[in-house]
Amino acid sequence: MKNRYSFGGDEHLFVECDESMSLEAFFKSLSMTKAVKASGIRGITEICPANASFQIKFDPDVISPGDLLREVQAIEDAAERAEPVIGTRIIEIPVFYQDPWTHETLMRFRERHQDPKATDLEYAARINNYATVEDFIAAHSGAPWFVSMVGFVAGLPFMYQMVDRPRQLQVPKYLRPRTDTPKLTVGYGGCFSCIYSVRGAGGYQMFGITPMPIFDPEQKVSYLRDFMVFFRPGDIVKFKSVGREEYDQTVADVEAGRFAPAMRDVTFDLTEFQKGIDAYNAKLEGAIHGR
Structure with a gap:
């Protein structure tokens, strides 16, 4: 076109x-x-x-x-x-799925949702034909995502999953937007995932929360001292499902200045990616920890 x-x-x-x-x-x-x-x-x-x-x-x-x-x-x-080749970085983002904070929020706004009797994850799993919430979480975190743009509010990344079309997850936004969304909520709307950089209104389905700050206007977070916005277009994100214990530990590490995101500079070649998506993604993910 x-x-x-x-x-x-x-x-x-x-x-x-x-x-x-x-x-x-x-x-x-x-x-x-x-x-x-x-x-x-x-x-x-x-x-x-x-x-x-x-x-x-x-x-x-x-x-x-x-x-x-x-x-x-x-x-x-x-x-x-x-040539469709870029130098970029792949970043591992911890996510506490089914956390208590987004759950409390989504329950306050069920009258604005397509299915008031189900949680956002239960609804998303059902309409995408997954048998369980756990299966849906595995699909959401199972392949990396491209950050296609940053905006709407400061520092918020829109992410598009790097899978073939038949495996694209599709989840509509709320029927009416919420007036509240916890900071660092991992959300989903249409074919895009996002991370809410600040607390505020929103209409994306809420799946979990990350302990990793992505926007800091005061630049006190150790890895945001050079620039207040973490993400940039072209970044590749790999979600890592974590439990409450690892979530709490990461929050403590961030506050103590000990936390650094796991990431690695990589070259992404769209042509090679299209030749074998799963194998190429596996190679990208292995690069995060030097494998």
């Missing part, structure tokens, strides 16, 4: 790479945003990548909308010829 271009007011160019989310669309969006940034086009003040699209903010007193459009369209032609 060729990109679809549209202007938003006098200062924004919106570029849609595809109508639906896919790793191919994400890679095209990512390669184009990197190329636009590297091009040094005068007048561009901000580039905001999304799942299968991106938006450019520009100063029309420096570059006209028509000139900017021609510059970006030329970059599209080059991006289509580029």
